Amino acid sequence: MGNEEIKDDYVITLKDINLKYEGEKGVVTALENVNLNIENGEFICVLGPSGCGKSTLLKIIAGLLAPSSGEAKMDQGIIKGPDYNRGVVFxxxxxxxxxxxxxxxxxxxxMRKFPKEDIARRTKQYLELVNLSEFEKHKPYELSGxxxxxxxxxxxxVNNPRVILMDEPLGALDALTRQNMQSLIRSLWWKTNKTVFLITHDVDEALSLGTRVIVMSSRPGRIVKEFKTDFTYNITGDNGDRCRYSDHYLKIxxxxxxxxxxxxxxYVI
Structure with a gap:
């Protein structure tokens, strides 16, 4: 992509990203020449073979890893480390x-030294948003997955990040809970207009949530193909199955x- 095509309103820009590390048998190339521009409000879902560098790519965007070469930017500024504007859900x-x-x-x-009344107000707001108000005094061990x-x-x-990075956040959940969580994540995305970058091994999850689905190659990880999708806008209530069994959905x-x-x-079909 030439410089003339780069827009100022990309929230995340990855240019010629490479990442290498020293493995037991020598140098390992985890990512190779990854280029990706993410616009504000997009819901990006990333698929690819195990070990292809999906989580590594997320960590670079999060600022938890620095690329060996290339540039990772947010709002045209180099990502130099973790920041509350890039929230991570593991x-x-x-x-x-x-x-x-x-x-x-x-x-x-x-930790950011917000006034107590602001913390209380915002915490209450987001507990309501995820339907956990009545469990606010419970300890984590008292809650389901x-x-x-x-x-x-x-x-x-609650930190009002620009970007939400999600690394297989639903992978450990049972099928029904996972489906309910997908609906919640979609609803939160609609309500907050956040930019979401989600890694998954579930093709149907990617297609039912994302506005763009990215497929990566086996290691070294490269972007093989991108798919613009809009199924997430139509998968609601009883319409879900009709959308998932459409010819267009099944073809993609x-x-x-x-x-x-x-x-x-x-991958399981």
């Missing part, structure tokens, strides 16, 4: 076991599965 909920849910959600604001993940979402959202689904399976990582 597969395992990151909650402090000694704090109740209310204090877990408000912890980041407390889905409830813990909702609390982790609130913990990120099959193409994505073939792209991944051709690289040796057999």
């Amino acid at each position: 597969q395992n909920p990151t909650l402090y076991p000694w704090l109740n849910i209310r204090d877990n959600v408000g912890f980041g604001l407390k 889905g409830m813990k993940q909702r609390a982790s979402l609130a913990k990120v959202l 689904r099959e193409e994505i599965l073939n792209l991944i399976n051709d690289q040796g990582d057999k």
Whole structure:
């Protein structure tokens, strides 16, 4: 992509990203020449074979890893480290076991020295948003897996980040809880207009949530193909199955599965 095509309103810009590290058998190239521009309000879903560098790419955007070469920018400024404007939700909920849910959600604001009344107000707002108000005094061990993940979402959202980075956040949940969490994430995205970057191994999850689905190659990770999608706007209530069984949906689904399976990582159909 030439410089003349780069827009000023990209929230995230990745240019010629490469990442290498020293492995047991020598230098390993995890990512190779990754280029990606993310616009404000997009919902990006990333698929690819195991070990292709999906999580590594997320960590670079989060500022947890620096690329070996290339540039990772947010709002045209180089990403130099973690920042509350890029909130991260991991597969395992990151909650402090000694704090109740209310204090877990408000912890980041407390560390940023927000006034107590602001912390209380914003914490209440986001606990309501994820339907956990009545559990605010519970400790994490008293909550189900889905409830813990909702609390982790609130913990990120309360800081009002520009970008939400999600590394297989629903991978450990049962099928019904996962479906409910997908609906919640979609609803939160609609309500907050945040930019979301989500990694998943589930093709249907990617197609039902994302506005753009990115498929990565086996290591070294490269972007193989991108798909513009709009199913997330139509998958609501009883309309979900009709959308998922449409010819257009099934055609894209099959193409994505073939792209991944051709690289040796057999996704379940």
